[in-house]
Amino acid sequence: MNPYSESQKPEFCPVKNTDTIVIFIHGIVEGPAQFKDLMKLTIQHGYSAVSLLLPGHGRTGKDFARSSGDQWIDYTRTQINLYKQQYDKIILVGHSMGTLLSFIAYAENPEQITGIVAIDSPLHVSVKWLAIKNNLKIGFSKKISENDPAQALLHASSVAPCSLFTYLTWAPRIIDLFRLMKQTRKLLHCVAVPTLVIHADKDELVSSSSVRVFQRTISTKYLQLIRLPESTHFVYGEEDLKTCHKAYCDFLNSRSTACSLSIPPQKKTV
Numbered sequence: 104m105n106p107y108s109e110s111q112k113p114e115f116c117p118v119k120n121t122d123t124i125v126i127f128i129h130g131i132v133e134g135p136a137q138f139k140d141l142m143k144l145t146i147q148h149g150y151s152a153v154s155l156l157l158p159g160h161g162r163t164g165k166d167f168a169r170s171s172g173d174q175w176i177d178y179t180r181t182q183i184n185l186y187k188q189q190y191d192k193i194i195l196v197g198h199s200m201g202t203l204l205s206f207i208a209y210a211e212n213p214e215q216i217t218g219i220v221a222i223d224s225p226l227h228v229s230v231k232w233l234a235i236k237n238n239l240k241i242g243f244s245k246k247i248s249e250n251d252p253a254q255a256l257l258h259a260s261s262v263a264p265c266s267l268f269t270y271l272t273w274a275p276r277i278i279d280l281f282r283l284m285k286q287t288r289k290l291l292h293c294v295a296v297p298t299l300v301i302h303a304d305k306d307e308l309v310s311s312s313s314v315r316v317f318q319r320t321i322s323t324k325y326l327q328l329i330r331l332p333e334s335t336h337f338v339y340g341e342e343d344l345k346t347c348h349k350a351y352c353d354f355l356n357s358r359s360t361a362c363s364l365s366i367p368p369q370k371k372t373v
Contacts, residue, residue, distance in 0.1 A: 130199025
């Protein structure tokens with residue numbers, strides 16, 4: 104049994120008398136728990152919110168290995184279409200691979216999608232030693248201290264640690280990720296809705312060249328870029344977290360006439 108399954112369950116938080124829902128899409132091996140703060144802000148702004156759990160996630164390493172990039176795309180498409188039947192307007196929020204799935208879904212059928220928030224988008228990757236070290240700790244350490252940076256990765260993950268052999272069977276899923284990256288880079292030019300891109304400058308996985316791709320391909324009419332100088336892929340500095348939350352709230356406000364509300368940052372997650 105995956106010990107993370109309970110904390111990484113998808114959530115649907117409907118708000119009465121709204122025509123808009125925000126759909127949160129996590130990254131590879133991640134889960135919906137990382138979006139709790141942003142979901143609270145969403146609800147306070149008068150929008151419904153839902154977090155997805157992609158196929159193969161929220162379970163074991165073997166379950167993850169048996170999933171595929173096509174399944175992730177199909178599931179995301181199906182869920183978006185489901186909520187399009189219930190709401191007039193859709194805002195997509197993704198972290199990491201979830202941003203790729205958001206852009207792919209938009210390009211396939213942009214109808215009713217009124218905005219995209221892309222956090223730490225891996226259009227290009229640059230794997231640093233911190234990422235390797237953290238993943239080794241997750242995979243092979245019996246205990247990780249609470250102040251260890253690897254804890255943030257552990258909390259974000261929805262796939263249970265597994266054997267070395269099982270980790271090796273994940274290789275096709277990593278290839279799927281790179282295919283999604285390539286697919287997304289090719290379609291960004293078609294984005295014609297307000298898009299908030301948030302990039303952590305100390306990201307241990309995402310290359311800063313991803314930012315340049317956004318700047319080259321999405322019109323300045325639609326693109327808003329926020330840089331977080333003291334944040335990594337999973338850990339956000341206190342001031343950066345405030346910046347992230349404010350940018351998100353401002354983006355929601357720009358989508359409607361709802362009054363701006365805020366909550367004090369409590370956890371160093373997005």
